[in-house]
Amino acid sequence: MNVPKEIEAEIDERITHYPVSKRSAALPVLHSLQEHFGYVTEEAVEWVAAKLDLEPINILELVTFYPGFRQSAPGKYHIRVCRTLSCAMEGSYELMEKLCQEAKIDRSEVSHHHPIAVSEDGKFSIEFAECLASCGTGPVCLVNDDFHEAVEPAKADKLLKQYD
């Protein structure tokens, strides 16, 4: 795996914030790598483990626990639709369906272990997320780092158009 010098420098700097135990730097380091590569590969897991003097399983445990870490490549725009109770009641499942239709994403292969589906052209990817902390304004979703509230399923196409 090729970690660019400046990313590694950033990572090394982040590790210095945890003088007592390097282990505590695992999350920030993983974020740095995901930001750069888009997702956390198996190689990245091993790279981080070596960096922090840990065993790879220690890192894999984290990566598979936090839904924020992806283990497969997302599209250019990664959409996360909240499906927790309030949003579900406000129509987040419908929203998911509409978004998939519009972006031509096939979710039939999605499972607990492979939550992300990517559009044919690789432009969009999508997954369900748990509470995004805006229960009063459901359904909500994130597109990369942009937060969208009260997204009407019928207007899914409009939302996607913003990312042309």
Add this chain to the structure above:
Amino acid sequence: MSEANDKVNVQIDGEWHQFPKGTRMIEACRLAGKEIPHYCYHPKLSSPGNCRMCLVEMGMPPRPRPGEDPPKPDKDGHLPIQWIPRPAISCANTIAEGMGIRTDSQLTNECRHGVMEFLLINHPLDCPICDQAGECRLQEFSVEFGTGGSRFREKKVKKPKNVDIGPRIRLDDERCIMCSRCIRFCQEVADDDVLGFTDRGSHTVLGVHPGKELSNNYGLNTVDICPVGALTSNDFRFQMRVWFLKETNSICTSCGRGCNIIAGAREDKLYRLTPRDNNEVNSSWMCDYGRLNFHFLTSEARLTDPMILEHRAHRIARWSEAVGRAAEKLKEFDASKIAIIASGRMTNEELFMARRLGETLGIEKIAIVPRSGEADDYLVSADKNPNTRGARLILGKKVDKQLKEIAAGVKKGTITALIALDENLLKCGFEEDTLKKLDLLISSHILANPTASLSHVVFPSTATVAEKRGTMINRTGRLQRLNQAIDPPGQAMDLWEILRDLAQALGGSNGVYLLEDVFKLMAGTIKEFEGLSLGKIGDQGLPLLKPKESIPLLERERERIEKGIIVG
């Protein structure tokens, strides 16, 4: 006063007890005769408190509010207890002065019911085909604390089954109750951090990191401590229902450590060895090598009958005939021409009988075959003989050096008769051609081998593992007992019996009939054994000689006990 200070008063189910400061609640209850059900807690591992099975109702003396009178002690000096509506885990919490614990209250029982119900939601309930059935904590606590029926109508989560996580261990993830004992064992005891939980949540999966395996020499201990049938031993799975196993306390004889074990056998077949707690020897663990080193007992090469060489071929003989022949032949030799090769795998009693035979005949050359290998940084000793220290004590320190002299004597022709006890001479410095020069070679063996083929008289002997009684002294000088779990095959006998019969045939009856007689004689002859008997040694052994080495695994465990990380 100071003694009173180190003790803490705790009420358990209405009765007051005193325990040392720092005692875990669960251990205090155990000492008071109240077993608290638990899964994740293991006294030799850290306590993450993750299973919640050990929840109990707990209380403390009330703290007076400002202006309120302090609570009054009763006539025995105990303060009243204010019960706390929230249960507490008893495994990771320590007792405090005046604490009350209820192990059988409504709250406690409801907690146990609840935890059991959750644990069983996704459990496959395949007890009929599960190896753990019969010694499964989940099964046992279901009987005691389960509801008998399930309210779960949804689909169970599917998880990986029959996963090869290493050369000796198989994992059924659906049976795993996520107690993390195996993970902690690998991290804390075996220093081989390969196990972990991925996809934590309702899909939590225990496993090894892709491309890694659980292959360290202590891995099978995880199978023992797994409270359910998630981890099974490839060697034992589907071989025998555990409730049919007759369990015998003994020791491992695959190296000088002498790990304490339980031998599980049925109808004279040994099915498994598992470690038995002994905090002076092996803690609660044993190495995989020693654990699995018993399959030779049923080898095709097993000798089952005495044999006599006649017309260049061996024929099966009756026991008395073989003994008679050996004795008769031995009488033809001057004692200075005879040597004995004993073994560091013999019990003290057998070594003592070898010494007696030597004394009866006046034989001065007696040796054992040293077996050294590598020690690990855990339990395995560099001495691959289980009883080197016993041999040195009983036969004298010279036994180490004499092997070479005897080999040279045979070569030169100054030694013409050899008695070899459970050792294959071709593997310890003797050559086939020189052995052929011997006028008499008497040997005993467990398995057929080239030395047996060259012998004039061959006795079939029993294996130290599970087939005989006796004692050995391990590397740290501890005198420990071997017990017999199974009957040996055919006419095979313990070496002390073979030597007893031989000595009798040579010198007449000597009052030795039972193993106890041998021990008594030994206790009367060798001062270290003075005052001892087989019964006095007990299941945990006795320190007899000065320890010559320390046990790395135990040292580290003691440190962890000191730091309060583990109970020990």
